[in-house]
Amino acid sequence: MKHAERLKGTLDLLLLSVLTEGSAHGYALLIRLREHSAGTFDLPEGTVYPALHRLERQGLLASQWSVVDGRRRRSYDVTPAGRQALQMETAAWHDFSGGVLSVLGRRDR
Amino acid sequence: MKHAERLKGTLDLLLLSVLTEGSAHGYALLIRLREHSAGTFDLPEGTVYPALHRLERQGLLASQWSVVDGRRRRSYDVTPAGRQALQMETAAWHDFSGGVLSVLGRRDR
DNA sequence: CATTAGGCCTAGCAGTACTATGCGTCCACT
């Protein structure tokens, strides 16, 4: 992943955001992210699953097992706390991003 | 620092960018960053100095000691390699940032 | 039968920002 280090602290936001489009399992999220970002975020599974577990442990997600076509699946949903966290994280991102731009912007002027 | 984890992978870009405005020492950079970002980036010294050492080790910065008002100072300059890295990092940031926005943007529509 | 895609998981590694602390100078105020 090219944005390896940059992703830290933003992955949770991305996952929460993508998951509000509708409950899904880990592998599907990974695909959604890749498509919605036009390939910018092509995350390996070893990144996504631990992140989901972390978010569930924090109470931002809830999961439940199911079996589809003979395969075990774990579906995730965003909890109310998760939605709240998403709002705060989104605001924080805009703040951060704006900060970066205002620093970078000085060079172009 | 509120953006602790988010900063990872972006700090180098910020430092390089701020340093192209003119050579400066570590403490001054820390102040420049705080002012240029309107307080968004209020970095502790323990963050800035190791980062500068890292950048110098990578050949993106060059430093030289001086003494001003009886105080030792280490002034940094961006090397040609540093300027090149800055360009690439800036492009990568825009790519990354664009990716985040296109993922987040889906919720608003 | 072998491969690919779907689907889950974990241990260990690596990178990096922060905390805490230390050292030293200079200046302003009491």
Add this chain to the structure above:
DNA sequence: AGTGGACGCATAGTACTGCTAGGCCTAATG
């Protein structure tokens, strides 16, 4: 004279987090 604060550099240790590499299983496709 003494105290505090700003200036200025530095490092050890910690914590967090994403990635690599590997493993396990089923179903569909060549």
